[in-house]
Amino acid sequence: MSQIAAVEPPPEESPTCTSYLDAGHTLVSWLTTTDHKRIGILYAIAITLFFFIAGFAIGLARLELMSPRGMLLTDEGYNRLFTLHGIVMVWFFLVPSIPATFGNFLIPLMIGARDVAFPRLNLLSWYIYLIGAGFTCYAIVAGGVDTGWTFYTPFSSLYANGNVVAAAAGVFVAGFSSIATGVNLITTTHMLRAPGMGWFRLPLFVWAIYATSLVMVLATPVLAMTLLLIVAERLFHLPVFNPHEGGDPILFQHLFWFYSHPAVYIMVLPAMGVISEVFSCFARRRVFGYVMMIYALLGIAIIGFFVWGHHMFVAGQSQYASLVFSFLSFMVAVPSAIKVFNWTATLYRGSISFEAPMIYAMGFLGLFTIGGLTGLFVASIPIDVHVTDTYFVVAHFHFIMVGGTVSAFFAALHFWWPKITGKLYSEAWARFAAIIMFLGFNTTFLPQFIMGYGGMPRRYHVYPQEFQVYHVISSMGALVLFAAYTLPLVYLGWSLFYGKRAGPNPWGATGLEWQTPSPPPEHNFDEIPRVDAPPYNYHPEKEEAFEPQGRS
C-alpha cells in the first residue's frame, strides 16, 4: 500500500546524470556534500581509521598477555589500553559501522528515494561524529582513561585519574550523531518510499536499519544524560552517584545499561539485515518467513529495552529483579532463534554459490549462533554469578559484536562494493580473507571461553601460569585476525584502480539498488521506480544459466 501520491519528476539535470563519484573531485566537494552516498563513504573512511586504532591498542594488550607476568606494560598502561580499545571500538566503530555507512548509502537506493529526508542534517551528523572523536582522541593523547569502556561509578566520578571528562564528552557528542542519523533514517523510511514500496515489500536490510534507528533514537539520550551526570560529578562535585553523600552508584549502572544493552542490538540488528540480503541472493531463494523475520527484528529491538538488569546480577539488585531480567533475557533468544532458523531454511534446497560475501555471511551464522547460545549461559543467574567479569563474558560478547557485527560488516562491504565503486575485486583473495578471518576469530576467542570458565578474570594482565597456554593461543589468533582484517584493504584498494567494471548487477540480485548503474548517479534514479512485486523475487528455475560475474 503506497502512501505516495505522485511520482517525483526527474531531476533538472539531463537523464544521463554523472555518477556520484564523478560529481566533483575536490576535497571541498566531498566535505560539503549532502549526497547520502558520499556521506556513507565519509563515514566508512572515518570508522576504518578508528577500527585500526582500537585494534592496535588491543594488539599491544594481547602481546602483554603472552606471558603471565607481563613485562611490556605498566598496570596503569594496560588499563588505559583496554579502555581505549573498548571506547573507540564500541562507540566509534561498532555503533556507527553498518547503519552510518551502508545504511546511509543504501536506504534511499533500496526504497527508491533520491536522498535521505534531511540531507544537510546527515552531513552535520558526520561532523558531530568527528567532533566527538576529536574529544576522545584528545583524551587518548593526553594520557588516556583507565575506567574501562563502562565508566562505572564511583571509580570514574571520584577516583579515576585519567581523562574521564574528555572521553565522556567524546561519547556524549558522538551520541548526538547517532540520534541525528536515527531520526533521518526513520523519517526517510516512513516518508520517501517509492510508489508501490509498501512496508511489507521493504528489503529486510531496510527493516533492520529501521528497527536499529528506533533503538538509537530512544536509548542513546539516556546514555548521554548519564555521561553528563558523571561529568557534573567530576567537575562540579555534584553528588549524584557518590555513596558518601547518599548517591547511588547502582543507579549509574541501571542508566548505563539501559542504553548499553540495547546498543548491542544497534550493532547486531543491521548485521542481521545484511545477512538476509546476502543469503537470499546467493541461495537464489526468497527469505524464508519474510514477515516473521520482520516481527523478529522488531521483537529483538523491543525486548532489548527490558533486559539491562542481566548485567547487574552481582551488582546488588534485588533477587526478584534478577529473576525478571533473567526471564526477559531468555525471551530475546526466541526472535533471535527465529532468525537463525529462517536463514537456515532459506539456504535449504537453495542454489548456493560461495562468493566472498556468502562466505562472510556463513561465518556470521556460525559465530552469531555460538555467541547467542553462550548468551543463554550468562542470562541464567547461577552460571552468570560464576562467570561474571571473567573471560567467558569477554568471549561471549566478542562473538556477538565482532563475530557477528564485523563479519556482517565485511559481508556487506563485499556484497555492495561493486555497487559503491563500480569495480569488481579479486574473488580468490576475498574468499581467502573470509576463511582466515573465520579461523583467526575462533582461534582468538574460543580459548577465552575455556579460561573464563576456569576463572581467568577480565582486565587483569598478571595471571596464574595455568592460563598462559590459552592466552598464547588467543594472541596468535589475534595476529591471524589482524592479517584477515588488513587483507581487504589491499585487494579492495587494488580493485579501485585495476578492477573490472562491475555493471549494474554483478550478483544478479533483486532490489532497487541493483536497478541503477554502478556507481549510482548523483540522484540515484533517472526516474523514480514503481514497485509492483514482493522483495527477493528470485526465480532460479528461470535462470539456470546464471553465473555471477564476480566469479574469477
Place this chain on the structure above:
Amino acid sequence: MIDGATVLRFPWPSVERQRLGVAFGMWTFLASEILFFGGLFLSYAVYRSLYPQAFAVASHATSMFYGTINTALLLTSSFVMTLALHASKKRARALVVSCLLLTAAFGLAFLAVKGLEYAEDIDKGLIPGPGFTLEPDTTRLFFALYWVMTGIHAIHLAIGVALVVYLGAALLSERMATESPAVEATSLYWHFVDSIWLVLYALIYLPGRHAP
C-alpha cells in the same frame, strides 16, 4: 496555492509530503529528547523515594516566586508561538515575524528571571560542595539534580530562542517562505521545552509545600 518553488526542498516529491516529513522528523527527535530528560526524572524519582524528608526540606528552600513567574512567562510564550504558526498558515508574514520576536522576548525574559533566581540560590549557599548550607546532607542530591535539570532546560530554551530569532530574521529578509514547514518544526520544539518546564516546576517547587 502554496508557492512550491520556494518551500520545496530536495529530495521531497511534494510540499505536502515535505510538511508531513518535517513534522514527523521533529516528533521523532522529541521522543529522543523525552528520554534524555527521562534519565534525570528517573534519578529524581529514585532519590525522592529514598529521601522524601530531605526533598521536602530542599524544595522549601527554592523560590516559589521566581518559579511561578517563569511558568507564566513560558506558557504565554507558547500561546504566542501558536499564533505565529496559525499566521504562517495564513501567510501573514508581518504577523508571523512579530509573533516570533515576541516569543523570543518571552524566552529571554524567562532566562533573565532564571538568572536572578540562580544568583539568589548562590547567595543562599545552595550549590552542593564545601559552602552548602542546608541540612540534612541528602538535600545535596536534590540540588545536584536541580542544577542539572534547570541548567539543561535553560540550554534547551536558549537554543529555542536562537532558532526563533533565526526564523524571524529569515522570514523578515524574505529568504524563507512564510508557510515554510520550519515554522511548525520550531513551534513543536518550543512547546516541548515549555512542557518540560511544567514537569520541572512540579518536581522542584511543589514537593512538601502543603506542609509548613
